Amino acid sequence: MVGGQDVVIVGGGAIGVCCALELARAGAQVTLIERGAELAWGCSAGNAGFICPGHSAPITSLESLELGLRNLLKPDGAFYLKVDPSLAPWLARFVAACRPDRVRRGADAMRELATASLKLHASFSEEGLATTFSNRGILIAAETPEGLASLVAEGSANAQAGLRTEELDGAEARSLEPELGSSVVGGMHYPDEAHCDSAGFVEAIATAARDAGAKLQTRVEALRLLRSGGRVGGVETTRGRLHADTVVLAAGAWTSQLARDAGVFVPVVGGKGYHVELPDKPSGPRVPVLFKESRVAVTPLSGRVRIGGTFELCGLDESVSPRRVAALVAGASRGMPNLSGRTRLSTWRGLRPCAPDGVPIIGASERLPNLVLATGHAHMGLALAPITGRLVREIVGDEEPSHDLQAVRPDRFRPLI
Numbered sequence: 102m103v104g105g106q107d108v109v110i111v112g113g114g115a116i117g118v119c120c121a122l123e124l125a126r127a128g129a130q131v132t133l134i135e136r137g138a139e140l141a142w143g144c145s146a147g148n149a150g151f152i153c154p155g156h157s158a159p160i161t162s163l164e165s166l167e168l169g170l171r172n173l174l175k176p177d178g179a180f181y182l183k184v185d186p187s188l189a190p191w192l193a194r195f196v197a198a199c200r201p202d203r204v205r206r207g208a209d210a211m212r213e214l215a216t217a218s219l220k221l222h223a224s225f226s227e228e229g230l231a232t233t234f235s236n237r238g239i240l241i242a243a244e245t246p247e248g249l250a251s252l253v254a255e256g257s258a259n260a261q262a263g264l265r266t267e268e269l270d271g272a273e274a275r276s277l278e279p280e281l282g283s284s285v286v287g288g289m290h291y292p293d294e295a296h297c298d299s300a301g302f303v304e305a306i307a308t309a310a311r312d313a314g315a316k317l318q319t320r321v322e323a324l325r326l327l328r329s330g331g332r333v334g335g336v337e338t339t340r341g342r343l344h345a346d347t348v349v350l351a352a353g354a355w356t357s358q359l360a361r362d363a364g365v366f367v368p369v370v371g372g373k374g375y376h377v378e379l380p381d382k383p384s385g386p387r388v389p390v391l392f393k394e395s396r397v398a399v400t401p402l403s404g405r406v407r408i409g410g411t412f413e414l415c416g417l418d419e420s421v422s423p424r425r426v427a428a429l430v431a432g433a434s435r436g437m438p439n440l441s442g443r444t445r446l447s448t449w450r451g452l453r454p455c456a457p458d459g460v461p462i463i464g465a466s467e468r469l470p471n472l473v474l475a476t477g478h479a480h481m482g483l484a485l486a487p488i489t490g491r492l493v494r495e496i497v498g499d500e501e502p503s504h505d506l507q508a509v510r511p512d513r514f515r516p517l518i
């Protein structure tokens with residue numbers, strides 16, 4: 102039963118607000134606290150906005166591992182695994198999770214959840230929420246024959262799982278998105294996929310949650326979870342204590358710290374990414390494009406174009422690397438030459454909350470059963486936010502889950518010592 106329960110949600114990103122909406126609509130007394138001056142103060146402020154079941158492969162893979170090792174000494178590589186003793190246990194788990202059978206299981210689970218989530222994104226838009234949802238499809242473009250072959254293999258697995266896919270050669274890709282340059286040799290088009298402005302999404306869902314009775318408070322930081330016996334009784338915050346029948350931890354890359362203080366192990370670290378925004382032009386681009394080799398995403402938004410990407414395993418370090426930012430713009434400009442020379446409007450960085458196997462962590466803690474974890478969504482947090490909210494509501498309400506939660510269960514990780 103959700104109705105009547107006091108639920109405190111920590112974190113006002115895409116995941117936190119979707120949990121707030123689902124729980125408030127089910128009748129819970131919801132209080133969401135966000136330490137930032139606004140909601141979407143963390144990674145949900147500036148992501149690429151892709152809602153893309155076709156891009157569900159976890160960050161783990163032999164290809165990522167090889168790239169991470171090759172980039173160890175390259176300050177502008179798109180995928181960077183920092184060698185830092187404090188990150189060694191996470192890295193050891195990451196390497197173990199790069200086994201192809203584990204990657205395939207993770208990808209299957211994420212694709213299923215992302216497909217269900219895409220439908221929920223569409224239903225929010227249909228009910229009139231101003232989430233900026235736009236279903237123009239997504240193109241993943243390749244600039245080498247090897248890259249294209251890899252996209253075709255991924256596309257065939259996605260097609261077998263029921264996603265609509267279209268393989269395009271270079272000319273067909275340019276006809277879909279005329280801003281693409283001659284470096285593009287082809288791509289996979291996912292015509293049913295969508296994108297949105299992530300900060301606009303969070304704001305719209307927050308408004309709907311408030312309309313359903315949730316209290317959403319900014320500039321309130323959770324300092325620690327209050328344990329009472331084998332349960333969590335509430336949250337100590339910078340504005341006093343909040344009582345809770347259930348606490349949902351959706352604090353993104355910062356979740357581990359709060360959980361650890363309460364004796365709960367959640368191995369999530371930050372995977373830093375950047376965006377740069379440029380002014381829009383009438384010529385476009387019009388279709389969101391992810392470039393396979395450079396791992397750079399280009400998203401058309403209202404009045405601007407967002408270039409997003411890079412993965413830098415960094416713990417909670419939020420410093421900005423000008424070389425990686427420059428490499429990001431260079432990657433986008435190679436694929437879309439008309440982007441070069443535009444005045445930069447803004448630069449942003451965010452920490453993707455990453456579990457070592459790249460798969461989200463959604464479920465009740467074994468140790469504190471009324472503590473629900475909703476984090477670790479890595480590169481898919483916006484796409485997976487609506488289904489995560491739905492699953493959290495089912496967990497809090499002790500309902501039969503609508504999806505198999507085996508792959509996302511929190512107790513798949515145990516401390517090494």
Ligand SMILES: Cc1cc2nc3c(=O)[nH]c(=O)nc-3n(C[C@H](O)[C@H](O)[C@H](O)COP(=O)(O)OP(=O)(O)OC[C@H]3O[C@@H](n4cnc5c(N)ncnc54)[C@H](O)[C@@H]3O)c2cc1C
Pocket residue numbers: 111112113114115116117134135136137140141142143144145146147148149150151152321322323324351352353354355356359372373374375376409410411450451452453454475476477478479480481482483484485
């Ligand atoms: C460059 C880039 C591109 C990306 N592109 C995509 C994409 O195209 N599609 C996609 O689906 N995903 C994408 N992602 C990933 C996506 O942004 C994240 O997975 C998602 O934002 C995670 O949401 P979250 O709510 O878990 O975390 P966050 O958005 O980080 O929210 C956590 C919130 O908790 C708050 N908080 C932390 N500690 C406390 C505390 N103690 N008390 C109170 N509040 C606290 C933080 O301030 C923060 O606002 C991208 C990420 C990056 C960096």
